[in-house]
Amino acid sequence: MNGATRQLPGRADHAAVRRANLAVAVRALRAGGRSRAQLAADTSLTKATVSSLVTELAGRGLVHTARPGTTAADAASNGDTARSGAVGRPGQPVELATGRVLAIGVELNVDYLCGVVLDLGGRERVLTRTAFDVPAGVDATADEVVRLVTELADRTLAGTAFATADDPAVLAGVGVAAPGLVDGTRGTVRVAPNLRWRDVPLHDLLADRLAGSALPWLPGGSRPWDERLLVDNEATLATLAEFAGDAGPDDRDLVLVTGGVGVGGGLVVDGRLVRGSGGFAGEVGHLAVAPDGARCGCGRRGCWETLCGLGALLDLAAPPDDPVHRHDEDLDVRLDLLLERARDGDERTLAAFDRVGRALGHGASMLVNLTNPRVLVLGGYFARLGEFLRPVAQAELAARVVAPDAGGVRVTLSRLGLAAAATGAAHAVLAPVLDDPTLVPTLAAQSPATTQSPTSAVHASPTLVEEIG
């Protein structure tokens, strides 16, 4: 019977209902503060249930109750913490206490680390970019990532307007994005050619180092840093960031294709990131688009990135001694040079853009034929050159996608730039809290006058009946 049991969908019990309703309330409040009555109307929950949920969220420090005309954010940034965690009167607007939970994302790249701190509302609190020679060493990189995480935590978790002794911030987790093939289930970097890494147990290396740090992890097992630390592929995590940021409410299916030295990507199907059975999904760069084509860095022939990776573009666009090939020059500067030439009508540049745009559309047509997404996001250098690449790619999609009108796909340009993967990594570790706000502990500093007052008890009690009756 064991096999059958494992096939069963998760059973729902009372605690699961409560968690789901708390999650519904938090997600609604992420879109903006509102009164309990409005929250009830927006979530189809009863007013009594909503009052009980707000009481619990306040007890966990996850909502503020703002004075009319004042937002909780104003109050927090003014250092006004007296009402933090207070339940307030039913007519007062309820707002998410976004600083109560923070999430850190770090992206490893060849020559820099990018760090991002997101708050509970999904807003960016800090973005940093630090030059670092990642290929120089695995241990040195792990040390540097932990240093960066600690620095980001120090800058955001303690002593800021949104984290006080009365209302301390907790860390939802640390997400790390790596360029290469990552076994997302174990957090091992299997192959990262650009970093010259092979079978690096990055999750474990970082967890060992984080064990010594004094970060305010969410509770979780005896080694919360172990459980709250996630390592995954950069493009997979960037896909999550695009979905969190760019997708509209009806966009449940999204594909990201991102151009750099390699070509990466990821799929969101019906609102969920596709990770694959072993965590290896979304390996788009080595799709065998031109089976007898040029040799790829991976040893295979005709991989998609041989046709529209950065190397292919630069080789098509300019002779070897041209400044666009100068690796010591910032990539943005070199891409600007190409844009300038294309806008001036330079034929070689325009021909290169045309050829790369067609290769981009050709490979993308496979993703669109397979998953029929609502949105195809072009990221990395594809976005930067989107003015020229997007129309060509769209024409190719129209020709190669079987469904009428390319299945209705909307082609957009990423606005996340270099922060996409780190942002996605932070979103990934924030998600468990959004799915289950009870992971956030009850405030120790909580005064009995707030959530445990007789008034609150009156709210809570009929609610329970309402919710479960």
Added chain:
Amino acid sequence: MNGATRQLPGRADHAAVRRANLAVAVRALRAGGRSRAQLAADTSLTKATVSSLVTELAGRGLVHTARPGTTAADAASNGDTARSGAVGRPGQPVELATGRVLAIGVELNVDYLCGVVLDLGGRERVLTRTAFDVPAGVDATADEVVRLVTELADRTLAGTAFATADDPAVLAGVGVAAPGLVDGTRGTVRVAPNLRWRDVPLHDLLADRLAGSALPWLPGGSRPWDERLLVDNEATLATLAEFAGDAGPDDRDLVLVTGGVGVGGGLVVDGRLVRGSGGFAGEVGHLAVAPDGARCGCGRRGCWETLCGLGALLDLAAPPDDPVHRHDEDLDVRLDLLLERARDGDERTLAAFDRVGRALGHGASMLVNLTNPRVLVLGGYFARLGEFLRPVAQAELAARVVAPDAGGVRVTLSRLGLAAAATGAAHAVLAPVLDDPTLVPTLAAQSPATTQSPTSAVHASPTLVEEIG
């Protein structure tokens, strides 16, 4: 706030908990009958909850309580219906009354219709194949589908051992699989080249005809035949059948690739069929695998099916006057001829199998790189020639998939043969009942002595407290 509201996940309420628990119980019982105590242990539900669930399922005619040593199926096939719907003593095994709910699936093909009836347990009750000239006319085909559905219903729904006046069977729905591009959200066949159909509103044509039939539809709106009728692409539905039949309990990610005149396929990601935003997902046959290759029937160049569709295989394997090209001969006979030649070491046949196997593996590598499935099922003629095609395709996958060991994918051969799409169509309309057993009405014939006895009430009452407390 409307946008934000639509983004919210479904709220959970008491009725939803109850439905989810009923669904858990039904899915567990599909794997085999067992005592209430065992059911409780297998589902992590309390015994009191399980007793209450069994009482409700019995009231809806969805479970039998078997005498020790006798299965409900035995009882049913013996015409012993006295205990149908009875709650029985707590120690007695509970078994699914599989005949209470039936689902009909029909596949349209160029020259035949295939019909399948599945019961609640997912087992095949009837399989038929009827020669019919589908391309000859849309209206004639719709008439014939309705005639076939009515015939299948007559054979299975009434007067059989598992459907009596005391325990009537209800029809979960009718699923129809069509070869071509189907807008699954509307049930319109957009393009079906082999049927010479374009923009055929098949769902509506069938619904209008079914309105006049006297089938025991599950309740649903004023036109249940409208709501319980599903039209979708054949390969998409076949994927569902493979997932229901062949996948093990840990197989949450599956890809089907099926070979015929065209090449079709579908994806299951994390246990769910990928349909795409417009219902057009899984269009694998026209992946632009060889962009400068041969002209495809769709007008594009180098589509995957030009390399490994049946036409490509036959052209490679034998000259035009060879018997394998005789369209009036059964395909199985012609494939057997090729198998015989290959086993005898015929070089041309073996070379053709090698080339087609490599093309199969090449295209499949794209699906595997993108979704990292646990299982890749080869269907249609790929399965029939699997002895030769599978090893070649596997070698190609090993070479072209980026993840180590091809991401751990297991390549299997479909055992569903020509019934795959019709079986999947029936599974598709059965699924809503498995997700929500309360769709099945309470038995009118239910005796007060069974579910409404004081004994049952004693079971039901503490259960409610247990479940929601």
